[in-house]
Amino acid sequence: EVVVNRIAAGEVIQRPANALKEMIENSLDAGATNIQVTVKQGGLKMLQIQDNGCGIRKEDMQIVCERFTTSKLRQFEDLNSINTYGFRGEALASISHVAHVTITTRTASSKCAFRGLYSDGELKEPVKPCAGNVGTQICAEDLFYNITTRRKALRSPAEEHAKVVDVVSKYSIHNNKVGFTLKKQGESMADVRTPPDSTHVDNIRAIYGVAVSRELIEVDHEDKNLGFSVTALVSNANYSVKKSTFLLFINHRLVDSSSLRKALETVYQAYLPKGSHPFIYMSLEIAPQNIDVNVHPTKHEVHFLHEDAITSSIQTAVEAKLLGSNS
């Protein structure tokens, strides 16, 4: 059974960046306003996240890495909720099947923190009291130590590090109220640093540079009939980037939609020179029951009801803004 679980977990957690995405979502769910990520070898040797969220109660530490254990009962029971295409109490369990996990956590009502060591979905020994601030630190070490094939498939720590930087960058831009830092273990310079309570534009400037941050236009669009609203910051008709940059959050979860991506690229084709691309940061909110719940958790790609109609409605809204900026 352990082996079956391990294989399943290896499918879900394919690389450090996948694990980190789930850990960041947990910290955000815990109400953190500060999230610090530290990695060694692109997260393969060590992936650590420290937050100042609500913490985990000592009595819950026993089960926190068991499959289908979640404290988010409301979402868990609502099968139509967006969370159902992600994980349902599976993230920490999966991570603990492919890494050594240490959780150090403290709630506001506890006098001290507690530490637990986990592997294969289980707490290895009774939790021990220790010093620590309110919040949670989760450290995953030696990722895929027990899945040789997976470990060999991920040979370059530099590539994994780049993916980790990408995930932290995107979450930090979207969650502008929350401060984020990403560092390599032992280095003083951060790879990502955004202060709490900044603006989306401030964070885009910090991460993607001054040039693009000056050329952004705001899109704000809602369609009650189709049941969605969108806010976006997109580069104008006179500016382009070499590498297509598309940050898409649907109901605050980082996802990809190739149909939406292509549709937006098409809008820009009329304005930009060949081979150049727009910068797009988009936050889309759709009624949860319209999200396709059958998408596998590893699939970044999502589908939603009325996809064609919503996509063309967004296209029209962006096009109108581009026309306005192109004078």
Ligand code: ADP
């Ligand atoms: P889910 O997020 O679907 O509930 P996870 O496996 O991601 O499942 O997490 C399991 C549980 O562990 C969560 O429901 C939550 O109670 C607890 N948890 C995980 N990370 C944190 C964190 N950073 N702060 C507080 N609680 C956490």
Ligand code: MG
């Ligand atoms: Mg989770």
